[in-house]
Structure formats: C-alpha cells, structure tokens
Amino acid sequence: MTLLFNLTFFLYLFVTVSYLAFFFNQNPKIQILARYGMVIAAVSHVGYTVVRYLSVGYTPITSNHEAVSFFALAVCLSYLSFRWRYQVKNFGVFVSPIVFALMLVAYFSSTKVVELSPVLQSLWLPVHASIAILANAFLTLAFCGGVMYLLQEREIKGKHFGMFYTRLPSLESLDNLNNHCLTAGFLLLTLGIVTGSFWAEQAFGTYWQWDPKETWSLVTWLIYAAILHQRFTAGWRRRKAAILAVIGYIVVLFTFWGVNFMLGGIHSYAG
Amino acid sequence: MQANNIFILGVNHKTAPVEIREQLAFSADGTLPLQELLTSTGASEGCILSTCNRVEIITVSNDAERSPGALRRFLFGKTSLSDDEAAKYSYLHQGSEAITHLFRVGASLDSMIVGEPQILGQLKQAYKIASEENCTGAILNRFLHKSFSVAKRIRTETSIGSNAVSISYAAVEMAKKIFGDLQGKVVMLVGAGEMAELAAEHLINQGVGQVVVVNRTLERAVKLARQFNGKAAGLDELFTQLEDIDILISSTGAPGLVLKKDDVKPVMRQRHNRPLFLIDIAVPRDLDPELNNLDNVYLYDIDDLQQVVDVNKAERDKEAARGENIVAEEAMKFQQWLEGMEVSPTIAELRRKADAICQAELARTLGNLKDLSPKAQVSIEKMAGAIVSKMLHDPIRFLKAEDRHNPDKGERLAVTRQIFALDQDGDNGAEDE
Known part of the structure; x- marks a missing residue:
C-alpha cells in the first residue's frame, strides 16, 4: 500500500518536473512525457485509493492523509477530464505543481488507519466527501486559470513580453477556462453542502448545526455565488473574475484545512 | 564522389x-x-x-x-x-x-x-x-x-514561421492574444492610412466579421468601407459605435486626442466589460494613453507594436538556430545517401541483402529438416546460393552496363535501389543475421 502511494508520489514529482522543464525549453518531447506521466500517475493513484478502501473497509477520505490524497487525485482527474474536452496551452504546468504540493502534504501526514465512529459509517460519507472534494478540485483549476490570466494580462497590458506572453494562451480562452471551472465547482459545492446536511440529519438529527466547517462552507458558497452572479449581471469577467477566483480559493483552502486545525468541530480529520 | x-x-x-x-x-x-x-x-x-x-x-x-x-x-x-x-x-x-x-x-x-x-x-x-x-x-x-x-x-x-514580424501582423497577433478567435469580431477604422488598411485587411483574413469605417469626410469613409465590404460612418458617430466594436484602429491626422479615457469609461459598463482592443498608429497619437488603465481595455500605440515585432524577431532568431541544427543533420543523411549512389557500394548492399535473406531462409528450412544427411544439407545450401547469384546476375549487369541503350548511371542506381528497397530504414527482416 505504502509502495503504491510512493510510486504515485514519485510519478507526480516526475510529471511536475517534466512540465516545468517543458515550460522553459519548449521541447515537445518532454510535453508528451509529462502528459502520459499524468495519466499513469492518475491510474496509480486510483489504484492506491482502491487498495486503501479495501484494507480500511470504508471510503478512505477521513484522515488528513486520506483527504489530501483524495484532493490531489480529484484535481488530477478533473484536470484530465477538462483536458480531454478543451485544450488550454500549458495548463498542466500550473496544475501539476499543485497536485504535487498536495501529495507532499499527504506524504508527511500520518497514514495510520483510524477507526471511524459507527455514526459516520454511512453511504453518505463517500457521496458527501467526494462531491465536496471534487468541488474543491474544480475551484483549484479555476484558481490556476485565474493566476494564468493575471500573469498573461500583466504582460499584455504592461507591454513587456516575457516568458508568459508566448507560453500562455489567449486571455479569452483563460477566461473561458475560469468560467467553466467556476461553474462546475460551484454546482458541486452546492451539491456537497446539500448532501452534507442530509447526512447530518441522518447522523445527528439536524440538517444544520453551525459546525465551523459548515459555516465556512457557507461563506465559500456565498463568495462563489457572488462571483457568478456578478459575472452574469454586471459583466464581472476576465480580470475581476480572475482576481476573485484567486481570492475565493484562499477561502476554499481555509475551509479545507484551516477550519480543522484552528476551529475543530465534527469535520476534523482524525489523525 | x-x-x-x-x-x-x-x-x-x-x-x-x-x-x-x-x-x-x-x-x-x-x-x-x-x-x-x-x-x-x-x-x-x-x-x-x-x-x-x-x-x-x-x-x-x-x-x-x-x-x-x-x-x-x-x-x-x-x-x-x-x-x-x-x-x-x-x-x-x-x-x-x-x-x-x-x-x-x-x-x-x-x-x-x-x-x-x-x-x-x-x-x-x-x-x-x-x-x-x-x-x-x-x-x-x-x-x-x-x-x-x-x-x-x-x-x-520549430516555431520559425509563427510569429509576426511586421507592425500590421503584430496587431493581428495581439488581437488573437486578447480575443482568441477573431470570428465575428467587429473592427473599426478611424481615419485611413496605408498601415491601418493593411492591418484591417489582415484582421479580415483572420475571420473578423465586420468593418466600420469612420472618417472626417464621409465620402472617403464610404469609399474605404466599400473596399472592405463594411459600413461607413461620420466622425460624430464614433462614440455611439463604440459599444458594438471590439477592435479600433486609429490613424487620423488630427493634432489632438480623438478618444479620451472619460469617453470610454462609461461605455465599458454598457459593453458588460467585453474587452476592447485599441490600436493607435497615428503620430501624433489619437488615443489617450490613460485608456490602457481601464479594466479590459488594451491600448497599443505604434511603439508598443514595434516592441512586439522586436520580441518576435529575437524569438525567430532563436528558432532559426534550431532550424540550422536540423539542416546539418539532414544534410549529413543526404550525403550518406549520395555516397550509396555509386555502383560498387550498391552492388555490395544488394549482395548483402540477398545473402541475409538467403541465410535466414536456409536456417528456417534446415531447422525443420533435422534428419537430413550433411551431404543433402550442403547441396541445399549450394542451391540456395546459386539461386541468389543467378537472380542478382542481371540487376548487377544492368548496374554496371555503360552502353547507350541504358539510362544514365544515376537513373540506373536510383531504379535498382528503389526496386530492392535499399534506402528504406529497417528493411523487412533482411538485416537480422
């Protein structure tokens, strides 16, 4: 099991290094290497998750190690699903380091299996948690798109044509990327909150109990709702949308981790 | 040689x-x-x-x-x-x-x-x-x-041919960086001039949908609009048109600014912040430099476009160096081919190929006929060798023949090498001795 995790970890390291190397020297052979590497890493990662599921007996998404590893997998899979339909030049260069950073956190987190209290052992666990994390994954992609947009716009507006100008795609396609990922992320986030409250009703008898995670999820939800609302009504696109996607993501990360470490509550990862 | x-x-x-x-x-x-x-x-x-x-x-x-x-x-x-x-x-x-x-x-x-x-x-x-x-x-x-x-x-x-190295192409390149696809975009020409017209022409070739020509004298505008299959308008309509266009190319001879920041700011709200690409190729400038500070407005003057050209030229030089490496590699390969284009190496190659086939087939046949006497084996080997030599006799004579009825030497070599596939990489199993 550990072996499979380590294999996945090093595959992501390889992919990240290849993508960065490609970004600098633009050798198409390295790009092909990175692309296939990403697919192989995803397969290996799915393999690891399945093996862990079989060995712990429930969906491995409750400890910090498990949740972060699953987060990384979700980013990787949503990236691949996105890439399968749209092509955004050098997107992988920005996504792969994030996936690797998440894997780094998972690598240094305890891989100990923690007993899950019977209250939480329900079908809602995989449904709620995987939807919520998938939402985070799409918001991660939106964050990458936002960063790419801001870098590209800075060079186009400032008229100093450095690294990013030739290597990043057009502002239009970065904005579209942002739009797609924000919409998908927002829908999944909504679904995550709804399934979470159904589960809470089943486990604790109440739909909503202002647990810190719940509160912060609501804050995140409101931020993204505002971004999308303004986008459709007032035309907050492009630069503003990109900035908000970056800011929103900081809140996402805080909801994912900060809440657990600082505020505690029923969502705290065991271990 | x-x-x-x-x-x-x-x-x-x-x-x-x-x-x-x-x-x-x-x-x-x-x-x-x-x-x-x-x-x-x-x-x-x-x-x-x-x-x-x-x-x-x-x-x-x-x-x-x-x-x-x-x-x-x-x-x-x-x-x-x-x-x-x-x-x-x-x-x-x-x-x-x-x-x-x-x-x-x-x-x-x-x-x-x-x-x-x-x-x-x-x-x-x-x-x-x-x-x-x-x-x-x-x-x-x-x-x-x-x-x-x-x-x-x-x-x-290499991307040797992919970057724009003229001002008017640089404008197109920037438009593509901003809008991605230019399909259905509307471009407005304010004033006329050779470079502005050239840029408009390039934009149309890249799929821009419509051209609006605005000029001080309507007559000139109409004439130019006809050239691009577009609409003509007087200078007073500039501001009302601003809401519907995506790209503006300005090259009037006006001494002062034609478009100021405060003219465009309210329009951006009406445009729902759709981006606006302003190109100023007039000297003195037509467009307020402050315009570039508006969100989703991109202002390029002639120096900015020149800068794009310079960057692209430098990029091309870098790509050209990679092109030179490919040339050196391919020239080497071609020279090797030329060296093979002589009679004696071709004959040697032909023999080698035939021998390889002969040996491979012999090994297979004799492997299946293990109970054959050594004497029988030797005669089978001899027979195979004889077939190969006789088969090659005429092609080799054709290669060597210098008489008038045959095509010239290069032609003979080319034909022979082609028929026997001597120039293909990875010959079909003949090489595996």
Missing part, C-alpha cells in the same frame, strides 16, 4: 545589390533556359530558382573543372561584368556545402525575412518546371524533394 557533382551558383540580397540582381533574374512567365543551361555547362541535371531576392542555379555535373566558370558565364552572360566581378557578386557551393545551402534556402533560413514561407512555394515551382522539361534526374529529384521535406520538418518542429 557523387556529392561533389552537385553545384549551386547563386546571387542573393546579401551578395548583390538589386541593380545586379535585376539584370540576372529570369523572366517570371515560366520559360527558363533550362536546356541551354545543360548544354552550355555540360551538366546532366539542372534547375533554376529565380525570385526577386535571389537566383540559384542548381546543377549536377561530372565536369568539376569546367563547371564553376561555365555556370558563371551562363548566369552573367547577359551582363558586362567580368568573371572576377561575377565571382564577387555570387557564391558557388559544391558538394556538402551545396546541400546545406539548398536546405537552408528551402527552409527560409537564408531569406531576407527569416521564416517567411513564400520561398518554399517558389522552389517547388522551380522544380516543377525543371522536371517537366526533363532536366532533373535521379540526384536532383531526390535532392529537391529532400529540401521540401527538410523545410517542412523545420516548420513543424
């Missing part, structure tokens, strides 16, 4: 001024003195490339002593230049140098604007004419086809 039979005599924009080049250029109506080239220089194959920037005469000739002078006399015959002067204005490449030179020319590494794609088409046309006149043979056919494929390889493996 075959390689040393290839000669290229040429003049280009670097070696000769236009006054000289125009005297040497061959007429553009497609009749080239190819037969005269072959007879006067004693070459067996020849091709002439003549464009406004260069004339290249490519020949294959056995007469290495006579060729340089004869080629120069052929090219400079119409001028009053002495042979020394002619030598000063031209370059003569032979063998590997000639190979590298043609590959560089075809790939546009030797062009005035490195990477411009026209030259390849001109080279293809030159080859077409020469081959239609039966002036090319085995060597030039392969040589020129190789130069096309080298050019193609460089185009796909």
